Amino acid sequence: MTTNEKSQSILLAGASGVLGRHIAHALTEAGHKVTGLGRSGENGIRADLMDRDALLRAVDGHRFDTVIHAATALRKPPMRDSDMYATDALRIQGTAHLVEAARAAGARRFVVESMVFGYGYGDHGDRPLTEDAPFGPPGRTPRLERHIAGMRTKERLAFDAEGLEGVALRFGCFYGPGGTDALLPLLRKRQLPVPGDRGRVLPWVELTDAARAMAAAVERGRPGQAYNIADDTPMGFRAHVETVARTFGLPKPMTVPLWLMKPMSYAHTMMASRLRVSSAKAESELGWRPLYASSGEGLAAMRAASRG
Structure with missing residues:
Protein backbone atom coordinates (compact mmCIF):
# COMPACT_ATOMS: atom_id res chain seq x y z
CA MET A 1 0.00 0.00 0.00
CA THR A 2 1.22 3.48 -0.85
CA THR A 3 1.88 5.63 2.22
CA ASN A 4 2.65 9.34 2.05
CA GLU A 5 2.17 10.27 5.70
CA LYS A 6 4.99 12.80 5.89
CA SER A 7 4.08 16.47 5.86
CA GLN A 8 3.18 17.42 2.30
CA SER A 9 2.74 20.59 0.30
CA ILE A 10 -0.79 20.34 -1.14
CA LEU A 11 -2.59 22.40 -3.77
CA LEU A 12 -6.33 22.30 -3.13
CA ALA A 13 -8.61 23.36 -5.96
CA GLY A 14 -11.94 24.39 -4.46
CA ALA A 15 -10.47 25.36 -1.08
CA SER A 16 -13.00 28.16 -0.56
CA GLY A 17 -16.01 25.89 -1.17
CA VAL A 18 -18.08 24.20 1.52
CA LEU A 19 -16.26 20.87 1.30
CA GLY A 20 -12.96 22.54 0.47
CA ARG A 21 -12.87 24.51 3.72
CA HIS A 22 -13.35 21.30 5.68
CA ILE A 23 -10.67 19.53 3.63
CA ALA A 24 -8.20 22.36 4.21
CA HIS A 25 -8.81 22.14 7.96
CA ALA A 26 -8.42 18.34 8.03
CA LEU A 27 -5.18 18.46 6.05
CA THR A 28 -3.74 21.24 8.20
CA GLU A 29 -4.65 19.31 11.34
CA ALA A 30 -2.79 16.32 9.87
CA GLY A 31 0.36 18.41 9.49
CA HIS A 32 0.21 19.27 5.79
CA LYS A 33 0.71 22.69 4.20
CA VAL A 34 -2.32 23.65 2.11
CA THR A 35 -2.47 26.25 -0.65
CA GLY A 36 -5.89 27.08 -2.03
CA LEU A 37 -6.54 27.40 -5.75
CA GLY A 38 -9.58 29.17 -7.13
CA ARG A 39 -11.03 32.37 -8.50
CA SER A 40 -11.71 34.14 -5.20
CA GLY A 41 -9.26 36.25 -3.24
CA GLU A 42 -9.38 33.73 -0.37
CA ASN A 43 -7.05 31.45 -2.33
CA GLY A 44 -3.27 31.52 -2.26
CA ILE A 45 -3.23 30.99 -6.03
CA ARG A 46 -5.97 32.74 -8.00
CA ALA A 47 -6.92 31.02 -11.26
CA ASP A 48 -9.91 29.61 -13.11
CA LEU A 49 -9.66 25.88 -13.84
CA MET A 50 -11.47 26.46 -17.13
CA ASP A 51 -8.71 28.82 -18.36
CA ARG A 52 -5.83 26.46 -19.12
CA ASP A 53 -3.19 29.03 -20.01
CA ALA A 54 -3.93 31.28 -17.04
CA LEU A 55 -3.89 28.25 -14.72
CA LEU A 56 -0.48 27.13 -15.96
CA ARG A 57 0.87 30.66 -15.54
CA ALA A 58 -0.53 30.80 -12.00
CA VAL A 59 1.28 27.63 -10.87
CA ASP A 60 4.53 28.45 -12.64
CA GLY A 61 7.37 28.39 -10.13
CA HIS A 62 5.35 26.55 -7.47
CA ARG A 63 6.02 23.00 -6.28
CA PHE A 64 3.48 20.66 -4.67
CA ASP A 65 3.55 17.03 -3.59
CA THR A 66 -0.19 16.46 -4.08
CA VAL A 67 -2.96 18.21 -5.99
CA ILE A 68 -6.62 17.80 -4.97
CA HIS A 69 -9.56 18.58 -7.25
CA ALA A 70 -12.55 19.43 -5.05
CA ALA A 71 -13.81 22.36 -7.11
CA THR A 72 -17.43 22.73 -8.17
CA ALA A 73 -19.43 25.61 -9.59
CA LEU A 74 -22.29 25.08 -7.11
CA ARG A 75 -23.25 27.85 -4.71
CA LYS A 76 -26.47 26.18 -3.58
CA PRO A 77 -28.03 22.70 -3.89
CA PRO A 78 -28.75 21.93 -7.58
CA MET A 79 -32.46 21.80 -8.39
CA ARG A 80 -32.53 21.74 -12.20
CA ASP A 81 -30.24 19.89 -14.58
CA SER A 82 -28.93 23.20 -15.85
CA ASP A 83 -27.64 23.94 -12.34
CA MET A 84 -25.12 21.13 -12.83
CA TYR A 85 -23.78 22.07 -16.27
CA ALA A 86 -20.92 24.32 -15.09
CA THR A 87 -19.80 21.65 -12.62
CA ASP A 88 -20.04 19.01 -15.39
CA ALA A 89 -17.62 21.14 -17.40
CA LEU A 90 -15.26 21.54 -14.44
CA ARG A 91 -15.18 17.76 -14.13
CA ILE A 92 -14.09 17.37 -17.74
CA GLN A 93 -12.17 20.37 -19.07
CA GLY A 94 -11.23 21.65 -15.61
CA THR A 95 -9.78 18.29 -14.59
CA ALA A 96 -7.75 18.02 -17.80
CA VAL A 112 -10.28 13.90 -7.00
CA GLU A 113 -13.68 14.37 -5.41
CA SER A 114 -16.16 12.07 -7.15
CA MET A 115 -19.75 11.10 -6.31
CA VAL A 116 -21.73 7.91 -5.84
CA PHE A 117 -24.15 9.08 -8.55
CA GLY A 118 -21.46 8.07 -11.01
CA TYR A 119 -22.84 4.54 -10.60
CA GLY A 120 -25.92 5.86 -12.38
CA TYR A 121 -29.12 7.57 -11.36
CA GLY A 122 -32.06 5.25 -10.76
CA ASP A 123 -32.99 2.16 -8.77
CA HIS A 124 -29.99 0.01 -7.81
CA GLY A 125 -31.96 -2.19 -5.44
CA ASP A 126 -31.08 -2.97 -1.84
CA ARG A 127 -27.62 -4.49 -2.29
CA PRO A 128 -24.80 -2.05 -1.42
CA LEU A 129 -22.57 -1.30 -4.39
CA THR A 130 -18.84 -1.80 -4.03
CA GLU A 131 -16.16 -0.09 -6.09
CA ASP A 132 -16.18 -3.13 -8.42
CA ALA A 133 -19.60 -2.09 -9.77
CA PRO A 134 -19.55 -0.41 -13.20
CA PHE A 135 -18.88 3.31 -12.79
CA GLY A 136 -19.99 5.83 -15.37
CA PRO A 137 -22.51 3.73 -17.34
CA PRO A 138 -24.23 5.56 -20.21
CA GLY A 139 -26.93 7.92 -18.94
CA ARG A 140 -30.53 7.01 -19.75
CA THR A 141 -31.14 10.45 -21.25
CA PRO A 142 -28.86 13.10 -22.81
CA ARG A 143 -29.11 15.29 -19.69
CA LEU A 144 -28.16 12.42 -17.37
CA GLU A 145 -25.35 11.36 -19.68
CA ARG A 146 -23.98 14.89 -19.41
CA HIS A 147 -23.74 14.58 -15.62
CA ILE A 148 -22.43 11.02 -15.59
CA ALA A 149 -19.88 11.80 -18.31
CA GLY A 150 -18.45 14.47 -16.02
CA MET A 151 -17.92 12.00 -13.17
CA ARG A 152 -16.69 9.23 -15.48
CA THR A 153 -14.19 11.51 -17.23
CA LYS A 154 -12.92 13.10 -14.03
CA GLU A 155 -11.94 9.72 -12.62
CA ARG A 156 -10.44 8.46 -15.87
CA LEU A 157 -8.30 11.57 -16.25
CA ALA A 158 -7.01 11.09 -12.71
CA PHE A 159 -6.27 7.38 -13.14
CA ASP A 160 -4.74 7.72 -16.61
CA ALA A 161 -2.55 10.76 -15.92
CA GLU A 162 1.02 9.79 -16.74
CA GLY A 163 3.40 10.34 -13.86
CA LEU A 164 0.64 10.96 -11.31
CA GLU A 165 -0.86 8.65 -8.69
CA GLY A 166 -4.59 9.11 -9.26
CA VAL A 167 -7.06 8.43 -6.44
CA ALA A 168 -10.83 9.08 -6.44
CA LEU A 169 -13.26 9.39 -3.53
CA ARG A 170 -16.89 8.63 -4.38
CA PHE A 171 -18.83 10.60 -1.80
CA GLY A 172 -22.42 10.18 -0.70
CA CYS A 173 -24.74 13.18 -0.37
CA PHE A 174 -23.17 15.86 1.81
CA TYR A 175 -24.67 17.38 4.93
CA GLY A 176 -23.31 19.15 7.97
CA PRO A 177 -21.73 22.51 8.85
CA GLY A 178 -21.81 24.83 5.85
CA GLY A 179 -24.10 22.52 3.90
CA THR A 180 -27.21 21.85 5.95
CA ASP A 181 -27.36 25.53 6.93
CA ALA A 182 -28.92 26.37 3.55
CA LEU A 183 -31.95 24.19 4.33
CA LEU A 184 -32.80 25.81 7.65
CA PRO A 185 -34.41 29.06 6.37
CA LEU A 186 -36.45 27.06 3.84
CA LEU A 187 -37.70 24.70 6.53
CA ARG A 188 -38.45 27.58 8.86
CA LYS A 189 -40.70 29.13 6.18
CA ARG A 190 -42.06 25.73 5.06
CA GLN A 191 -40.67 26.33 1.57
CA LEU A 192 -39.04 22.91 1.16
CA PRO A 193 -41.61 20.29 0.16
CA VAL A 194 -40.35 16.70 -0.02
CA PRO A 195 -41.75 13.60 -1.74
CA GLY A 196 -42.44 10.33 0.03
CA ASP A 197 -39.45 7.96 0.01
CA ARG A 198 -41.34 4.70 -0.76
CA GLY A 199 -38.28 2.56 0.00
CA ARG A 200 -35.87 4.87 -1.81
CA VAL A 201 -32.64 5.61 0.05
CA LEU A 202 -29.38 7.44 -0.69
CA PRO A 203 -25.90 7.33 0.88
CA TRP A 204 -25.00 10.31 3.10
CA VAL A 205 -21.77 11.60 4.59
CA GLU A 206 -21.15 14.42 7.05
CA LEU A 207 -18.79 17.07 5.70
CA THR A 208 -16.09 16.79 8.36
CA ASP A 209 -16.14 13.00 7.92
CA ALA A 210 -15.73 13.53 4.16
CA ALA A 211 -12.77 15.82 4.78
CA ARG A 212 -11.08 13.24 7.01
CA ALA A 213 -11.47 10.72 4.19
CA MET A 214 -9.71 13.09 1.81
CA ALA A 215 -6.79 13.46 4.21
CA ALA A 216 -6.61 9.67 4.50
CA ALA A 217 -6.60 9.32 0.71
CA VAL A 218 -3.75 11.82 0.41
CA GLU A 219 -1.71 9.77 2.84
CA ARG A 220 -2.76 6.18 2.19
CA GLY A 221 -4.82 5.87 -0.99
CA ARG A 222 -3.64 3.31 -3.53
CA PRO A 223 -2.84 4.72 -6.97
CA GLY A 224 -5.53 3.95 -9.53
CA GLN A 225 -8.15 3.19 -6.89
CA ALA A 226 -11.57 4.64 -6.06
CA TYR A 227 -13.17 4.56 -2.61
CA ASN A 228 -16.81 4.88 -1.60
CA ILE A 229 -17.20 7.34 1.27
CA ALA A 230 -20.55 7.21 3.08
CA ASP A 231 -21.93 6.64 6.55
CA ASP A 232 -23.54 3.43 7.80
CA THR A 233 -27.15 4.55 7.45
CA PRO A 234 -28.58 5.18 3.96
CA MET A 235 -31.67 7.33 4.20
CA GLY A 236 -34.35 8.67 1.89
CA PHE A 237 -34.32 12.36 1.07
CA ARG A 238 -37.58 12.97 2.90
CA ALA A 239 -36.36 11.12 5.99
CA HIS A 240 -33.14 13.13 5.98
CA VAL A 241 -34.92 16.49 5.69
CA GLU A 242 -37.37 15.49 8.42
CA THR A 243 -34.40 14.64 10.62
CA VAL A 244 -32.96 18.10 9.96
CA ALA A 245 -36.28 19.72 10.91
CA ARG A 246 -36.66 17.65 14.06
CA THR A 247 -33.08 18.24 15.19
CA PHE A 248 -33.30 22.01 14.80
CA GLY A 249 -36.84 22.34 16.14
CA LEU A 250 -38.31 23.47 12.82
CA PRO A 251 -41.69 22.67 11.23
CA LYS A 252 -41.99 19.29 9.59
CA PRO A 253 -41.75 19.70 5.80
CA MET A 254 -44.83 19.25 3.66
CA THR A 255 -45.01 15.93 1.77
CA VAL A 256 -45.92 16.06 -1.92
CA PRO A 257 -46.18 13.46 -4.70
CA LEU A 258 -42.86 12.82 -6.44
CA TRP A 259 -44.28 13.87 -9.82
CA LEU A 260 -44.79 17.40 -8.50
CA MET A 261 -41.00 17.71 -8.27
CA LYS A 262 -40.49 17.16 -12.02
CA PRO A 263 -39.97 20.86 -12.80
CA MET A 264 -36.92 20.63 -10.50
CA SER A 265 -35.47 18.03 -12.85
CA TYR A 266 -32.16 17.26 -11.13
CA ALA A 267 -33.65 17.11 -7.64
CA HIS A 268 -36.44 14.88 -8.98
CA THR A 269 -33.93 12.46 -10.50
CA MET A 270 -31.91 12.30 -7.30
CA MET A 271 -34.95 11.86 -5.05
CA ALA A 272 -36.29 9.10 -7.30
CA SER A 273 -33.06 7.07 -7.01
CA ARG A 274 -32.39 4.14 -4.72
CA LEU A 275 -28.72 3.60 -4.00
CA ARG A 276 -26.65 2.02 -1.26
CA VAL A 277 -22.85 1.74 -1.20
CA SER A 278 -20.30 -0.13 0.87
CA SER A 279 -17.41 1.82 2.39
CA ALA A 280 -15.58 -1.33 3.51
CA LYS A 281 -12.70 -0.69 1.12
CA ALA A 282 -12.09 2.77 2.60
CA GLU A 283 -12.07 1.24 6.07
CA SER A 284 -9.57 -1.49 5.17
CA GLU A 285 -7.22 0.52 2.95
CA LEU A 286 -7.53 4.10 4.19
CA GLY A 287 -8.26 3.36 7.83
CA TRP A 288 -11.33 5.61 7.50
CA ARG A 289 -14.57 5.17 9.42
CA PRO A 290 -17.28 7.81 9.70
CA LEU A 291 -17.32 9.49 13.09
CA TYR A 292 -21.08 9.87 12.56
CA ALA A 293 -22.72 6.56 11.68
CA SER A 294 -25.94 8.27 10.65
CA SER A 295 -27.10 11.74 9.66
CA GLY A 296 -29.11 11.80 12.89
CA GLU A 297 -25.85 11.64 14.85
CA GLY A 298 -24.08 14.15 12.65
CA LEU A 299 -26.95 16.65 12.75
CA ALA A 300 -27.20 16.34 16.54
CA ALA A 301 -23.49 17.19 16.81
CA MET A 302 -23.99 20.14 14.46
CA ARG A 303 -26.90 21.40 16.58
CA ALA A 304 -24.90 21.05 19.78
CA ALA A 305 -21.98 22.97 18.27
CA SER A 306 -24.29 25.77 17.12
CA ARG A 307 -25.45 26.24 20.69
CA GLY A 308 -21.86 26.87 21.73
Whole structure:
Protein backbone atom coordinates (compact mmCIF):
# COMPACT_ATOMS: atom_id res chain seq x y z
CA MET A 1 0.00 0.00 0.00
CA THR A 2 1.22 3.48 -0.85
CA THR A 3 1.88 5.63 2.22
CA ASN A 4 2.65 9.34 2.05
CA GLU A 5 2.17 10.27 5.70
CA LYS A 6 4.99 12.80 5.89
CA SER A 7 4.08 16.47 5.86
CA GLN A 8 3.18 17.42 2.30
CA SER A 9 2.74 20.59 0.30
CA ILE A 10 -0.79 20.34 -1.14
CA LEU A 11 -2.59 22.40 -3.77
CA LEU A 12 -6.33 22.30 -3.13
CA ALA A 13 -8.61 23.36 -5.96
CA GLY A 14 -11.94 24.39 -4.46
CA ALA A 15 -10.47 25.36 -1.08
CA SER A 16 -13.00 28.16 -0.56
CA GLY A 17 -16.01 25.89 -1.17
CA VAL A 18 -18.08 24.20 1.52
CA LEU A 19 -16.26 20.87 1.30
CA GLY A 20 -12.96 22.54 0.47
CA ARG A 21 -12.87 24.51 3.72
CA HIS A 22 -13.35 21.30 5.68
CA ILE A 23 -10.67 19.53 3.63
CA ALA A 24 -8.20 22.36 4.21
CA HIS A 25 -8.81 22.14 7.96
CA ALA A 26 -8.42 18.34 8.03
CA LEU A 27 -5.18 18.46 6.05
CA THR A 28 -3.74 21.24 8.20
CA GLU A 29 -4.65 19.31 11.34
CA ALA A 30 -2.79 16.32 9.87
CA GLY A 31 0.36 18.41 9.49
CA HIS A 32 0.21 19.27 5.79
CA LYS A 33 0.71 22.69 4.20
CA VAL A 34 -2.32 23.65 2.11
CA THR A 35 -2.47 26.25 -0.65
CA GLY A 36 -5.89 27.08 -2.03
CA LEU A 37 -6.54 27.40 -5.75
CA GLY A 38 -9.58 29.17 -7.13
CA ARG A 39 -11.03 32.37 -8.50
CA SER A 40 -11.71 34.14 -5.20
CA GLY A 41 -9.26 36.25 -3.24
CA GLU A 42 -9.38 33.73 -0.37
CA ASN A 43 -7.05 31.45 -2.33
CA GLY A 44 -3.27 31.52 -2.26
CA ILE A 45 -3.23 30.99 -6.03
CA ARG A 46 -5.97 32.74 -8.00
CA ALA A 47 -6.92 31.02 -11.26
CA ASP A 48 -9.91 29.61 -13.11
CA LEU A 49 -9.66 25.88 -13.84
CA MET A 50 -11.47 26.46 -17.13
CA ASP A 51 -8.71 28.82 -18.36
CA ARG A 52 -5.83 26.46 -19.12
CA ASP A 53 -3.19 29.03 -20.01
CA ALA A 54 -3.93 31.28 -17.04
CA LEU A 55 -3.89 28.25 -14.72
CA LEU A 56 -0.48 27.13 -15.96
CA ARG A 57 0.87 30.66 -15.54
CA ALA A 58 -0.53 30.80 -12.00
CA VAL A 59 1.28 27.63 -10.87
CA ASP A 60 4.53 28.45 -12.64
CA GLY A 61 7.37 28.39 -10.13
CA HIS A 62 5.35 26.55 -7.47
CA ARG A 63 6.02 23.00 -6.28
CA PHE A 64 3.48 20.66 -4.67
CA ASP A 65 3.55 17.03 -3.59
CA THR A 66 -0.19 16.46 -4.08
CA VAL A 67 -2.96 18.21 -5.99
CA ILE A 68 -6.62 17.80 -4.97
CA HIS A 69 -9.56 18.58 -7.25
CA ALA A 70 -12.55 19.43 -5.05
CA ALA A 71 -13.81 22.36 -7.11
CA THR A 72 -17.43 22.73 -8.17
CA ALA A 73 -19.43 25.61 -9.59
CA LEU A 74 -22.29 25.08 -7.11
CA ARG A 75 -23.25 27.85 -4.71
CA LYS A 76 -26.47 26.18 -3.58
CA PRO A 77 -28.03 22.70 -3.89
CA PRO A 78 -28.75 21.93 -7.58
CA MET A 79 -32.46 21.80 -8.39
CA ARG A 80 -32.53 21.74 -12.20
CA ASP A 81 -30.24 19.89 -14.58
CA SER A 82 -28.93 23.20 -15.85
CA ASP A 83 -27.64 23.94 -12.34
CA MET A 84 -25.12 21.13 -12.83
CA TYR A 85 -23.78 22.07 -16.27
CA ALA A 86 -20.92 24.32 -15.09
CA THR A 87 -19.80 21.65 -12.62
CA ASP A 88 -20.04 19.01 -15.39
CA ALA A 89 -17.62 21.14 -17.40
CA LEU A 90 -15.26 21.54 -14.44
CA ARG A 91 -15.18 17.76 -14.13
CA ILE A 92 -14.09 17.37 -17.74
CA GLN A 93 -12.17 20.37 -19.07
CA GLY A 94 -11.23 21.65 -15.61
CA THR A 95 -9.78 18.29 -14.59
CA ALA A 96 -7.75 18.02 -17.80
CA HIS A 97 -6.28 21.48 -17.17
CA LEU A 98 -5.55 20.70 -13.51
CA VAL A 99 -3.73 17.50 -14.47
CA GLU A 100 -1.41 19.62 -16.63
CA ALA A 101 -0.92 22.06 -13.77
CA ALA A 102 -0.16 19.22 -11.35
CA ARG A 103 2.55 17.91 -13.66
CA ALA A 104 3.98 21.40 -14.11
CA ALA A 105 4.15 21.79 -10.32
CA GLY A 106 6.00 18.49 -9.92
CA ALA A 107 3.18 16.75 -8.05
CA ARG A 108 3.23 13.00 -7.57
CA ARG A 109 -0.34 12.45 -6.34
CA PHE A 110 -3.66 13.65 -7.79
CA VAL A 111 -6.81 13.11 -5.71
CA VAL A 112 -10.28 13.90 -7.00
CA GLU A 113 -13.68 14.37 -5.41
CA SER A 114 -16.16 12.07 -7.15
CA MET A 115 -19.75 11.10 -6.31
CA VAL A 116 -21.73 7.91 -5.84
CA PHE A 117 -24.15 9.08 -8.55
CA GLY A 118 -21.46 8.07 -11.01
CA TYR A 119 -22.84 4.54 -10.60
CA GLY A 120 -25.92 5.86 -12.38
CA TYR A 121 -29.12 7.57 -11.36
CA GLY A 122 -32.06 5.25 -10.76
CA ASP A 123 -32.99 2.16 -8.77
CA HIS A 124 -29.99 0.01 -7.81
CA GLY A 125 -31.96 -2.19 -5.44
CA ASP A 126 -31.08 -2.97 -1.84
CA ARG A 127 -27.62 -4.49 -2.29
CA PRO A 128 -24.80 -2.05 -1.42
CA LEU A 129 -22.57 -1.30 -4.39
CA THR A 130 -18.84 -1.80 -4.03
CA GLU A 131 -16.16 -0.09 -6.09
CA ASP A 132 -16.18 -3.13 -8.42
CA ALA A 133 -19.60 -2.09 -9.77
CA PRO A 134 -19.55 -0.41 -13.20
CA PHE A 135 -18.88 3.31 -12.79
CA GLY A 136 -19.99 5.83 -15.37
CA PRO A 137 -22.51 3.73 -17.34
CA PRO A 138 -24.23 5.56 -20.21
CA GLY A 139 -26.93 7.92 -18.94
CA ARG A 140 -30.53 7.01 -19.75
CA THR A 141 -31.14 10.45 -21.25
CA PRO A 142 -28.86 13.10 -22.81
CA ARG A 143 -29.11 15.29 -19.69
CA LEU A 144 -28.16 12.42 -17.37
CA GLU A 145 -25.35 11.36 -19.68
CA ARG A 146 -23.98 14.89 -19.41
CA HIS A 147 -23.74 14.58 -15.62
CA ILE A 148 -22.43 11.02 -15.59
CA ALA A 149 -19.88 11.80 -18.31
CA GLY A 150 -18.45 14.47 -16.02
CA MET A 151 -17.92 12.00 -13.17
CA ARG A 152 -16.69 9.23 -15.48
CA THR A 153 -14.19 11.51 -17.23
CA LYS A 154 -12.92 13.10 -14.03
CA GLU A 155 -11.94 9.72 -12.62
CA ARG A 156 -10.44 8.46 -15.87
CA LEU A 157 -8.30 11.57 -16.25
CA ALA A 158 -7.01 11.09 -12.71
CA PHE A 159 -6.27 7.38 -13.14
CA ASP A 160 -4.74 7.72 -16.61
CA ALA A 161 -2.55 10.76 -15.92
CA GLU A 162 1.02 9.79 -16.74
CA GLY A 163 3.40 10.34 -13.86
CA LEU A 164 0.64 10.96 -11.31
CA GLU A 165 -0.86 8.65 -8.69
CA GLY A 166 -4.59 9.11 -9.26
CA VAL A 167 -7.06 8.43 -6.44
CA ALA A 168 -10.83 9.08 -6.44
CA LEU A 169 -13.26 9.39 -3.53
CA ARG A 170 -16.89 8.63 -4.38
CA PHE A 171 -18.83 10.60 -1.80
CA GLY A 172 -22.42 10.18 -0.70
CA CYS A 173 -24.74 13.18 -0.37
CA PHE A 174 -23.17 15.86 1.81
CA TYR A 175 -24.67 17.38 4.93
CA GLY A 176 -23.31 19.15 7.97
CA PRO A 177 -21.73 22.51 8.85
CA GLY A 178 -21.81 24.83 5.85
CA GLY A 179 -24.10 22.52 3.90
CA THR A 180 -27.21 21.85 5.95
CA ASP A 181 -27.36 25.53 6.93
CA ALA A 182 -28.92 26.37 3.55
CA LEU A 183 -31.95 24.19 4.33
CA LEU A 184 -32.80 25.81 7.65
CA PRO A 185 -34.41 29.06 6.37
CA LEU A 186 -36.45 27.06 3.84
CA LEU A 187 -37.70 24.70 6.53
CA ARG A 188 -38.45 27.58 8.86
CA LYS A 189 -40.70 29.13 6.18
CA ARG A 190 -42.06 25.73 5.06
CA GLN A 191 -40.67 26.33 1.57
CA LEU A 192 -39.04 22.91 1.16
CA PRO A 193 -41.61 20.29 0.16
CA VAL A 194 -40.35 16.70 -0.02
CA PRO A 195 -41.75 13.60 -1.74
CA GLY A 196 -42.44 10.33 0.03
CA ASP A 197 -39.45 7.96 0.01
CA ARG A 198 -41.34 4.70 -0.76
CA GLY A 199 -38.28 2.56 0.00
CA ARG A 200 -35.87 4.87 -1.81
CA VAL A 201 -32.64 5.61 0.05
CA LEU A 202 -29.38 7.44 -0.69
CA PRO A 203 -25.90 7.33 0.88
CA TRP A 204 -25.00 10.31 3.10
CA VAL A 205 -21.77 11.60 4.59
CA GLU A 206 -21.15 14.42 7.05
CA LEU A 207 -18.79 17.07 5.70
CA THR A 208 -16.09 16.79 8.36
CA ASP A 209 -16.14 13.00 7.92
CA ALA A 210 -15.73 13.53 4.16
CA ALA A 211 -12.77 15.82 4.78
CA ARG A 212 -11.08 13.24 7.01
CA ALA A 213 -11.47 10.72 4.19
CA MET A 214 -9.71 13.09 1.81
CA ALA A 215 -6.79 13.46 4.21
CA ALA A 216 -6.61 9.67 4.50
CA ALA A 217 -6.60 9.32 0.71
CA VAL A 218 -3.75 11.82 0.41
CA GLU A 219 -1.71 9.77 2.84
CA ARG A 220 -2.76 6.18 2.19
CA GLY A 221 -4.82 5.87 -0.99
CA ARG A 222 -3.64 3.31 -3.53
CA PRO A 223 -2.84 4.72 -6.97
CA GLY A 224 -5.53 3.95 -9.53
CA GLN A 225 -8.15 3.19 -6.89
CA ALA A 226 -11.57 4.64 -6.06
CA TYR A 227 -13.17 4.56 -2.61
CA ASN A 228 -16.81 4.88 -1.60
CA ILE A 229 -17.20 7.34 1.27
CA ALA A 230 -20.55 7.21 3.08
CA ASP A 231 -21.93 6.64 6.55
CA ASP A 232 -23.54 3.43 7.80
CA THR A 233 -27.15 4.55 7.45
CA PRO A 234 -28.58 5.18 3.96
CA MET A 235 -31.67 7.33 4.20
CA GLY A 236 -34.35 8.67 1.89
CA PHE A 237 -34.32 12.36 1.07
CA ARG A 238 -37.58 12.97 2.90
CA ALA A 239 -36.36 11.12 5.99
CA HIS A 240 -33.14 13.13 5.98
CA VAL A 241 -34.92 16.49 5.69
CA GLU A 242 -37.37 15.49 8.42
CA THR A 243 -34.40 14.64 10.62
CA VAL A 244 -32.96 18.10 9.96
CA ALA A 245 -36.28 19.72 10.91
CA ARG A 246 -36.66 17.65 14.06
CA THR A 247 -33.08 18.24 15.19
CA PHE A 248 -33.30 22.01 14.80
CA GLY A 249 -36.84 22.34 16.14
CA LEU A 250 -38.31 23.47 12.82
CA PRO A 251 -41.69 22.67 11.23
CA LYS A 252 -41.99 19.29 9.59
CA PRO A 253 -41.75 19.70 5.80
CA MET A 254 -44.83 19.25 3.66
CA THR A 255 -45.01 15.93 1.77
CA VAL A 256 -45.92 16.06 -1.92
CA PRO A 257 -46.18 13.46 -4.70
CA LEU A 258 -42.86 12.82 -6.44
CA TRP A 259 -44.28 13.87 -9.82
CA LEU A 260 -44.79 17.40 -8.50
CA MET A 261 -41.00 17.71 -8.27
CA LYS A 262 -40.49 17.16 -12.02
CA PRO A 263 -39.97 20.86 -12.80
CA MET A 264 -36.92 20.63 -10.50
CA SER A 265 -35.47 18.03 -12.85
CA TYR A 266 -32.16 17.26 -11.13
CA ALA A 267 -33.65 17.11 -7.64
CA HIS A 268 -36.44 14.88 -8.98
CA THR A 269 -33.93 12.46 -10.50
CA MET A 270 -31.91 12.30 -7.30
CA MET A 271 -34.95 11.86 -5.05
CA ALA A 272 -36.29 9.10 -7.30
CA SER A 273 -33.06 7.07 -7.01
CA ARG A 274 -32.39 4.14 -4.72
CA LEU A 275 -28.72 3.60 -4.00
CA ARG A 276 -26.65 2.02 -1.26
CA VAL A 277 -22.85 1.74 -1.20
CA SER A 278 -20.30 -0.13 0.87
CA SER A 279 -17.41 1.82 2.39
CA ALA A 280 -15.58 -1.33 3.51
CA LYS A 281 -12.70 -0.69 1.12
CA ALA A 282 -12.09 2.77 2.60
CA GLU A 283 -12.07 1.24 6.07
CA SER A 284 -9.57 -1.49 5.17
CA GLU A 285 -7.22 0.52 2.95
CA LEU A 286 -7.53 4.10 4.19
CA GLY A 287 -8.26 3.36 7.83
CA TRP A 288 -11.33 5.61 7.50
CA ARG A 289 -14.57 5.17 9.42
CA PRO A 290 -17.28 7.81 9.70
CA LEU A 291 -17.32 9.49 13.09
CA TYR A 292 -21.08 9.87 12.56
CA ALA A 293 -22.72 6.56 11.68
CA SER A 294 -25.94 8.27 10.65
CA SER A 295 -27.10 11.74 9.66
CA GLY A 296 -29.11 11.80 12.89
CA GLU A 297 -25.85 11.64 14.85
CA GLY A 298 -24.08 14.15 12.65
CA LEU A 299 -26.95 16.65 12.75
CA ALA A 300 -27.20 16.34 16.54
CA ALA A 301 -23.49 17.19 16.81
CA MET A 302 -23.99 20.14 14.46
CA ARG A 303 -26.90 21.40 16.58
CA ALA A 304 -24.90 21.05 19.78
CA ALA A 305 -21.98 22.97 18.27
CA SER A 306 -24.29 25.77 17.12
CA ARG A 307 -25.45 26.24 20.69
CA GLY A 308 -21.86 26.87 21.73
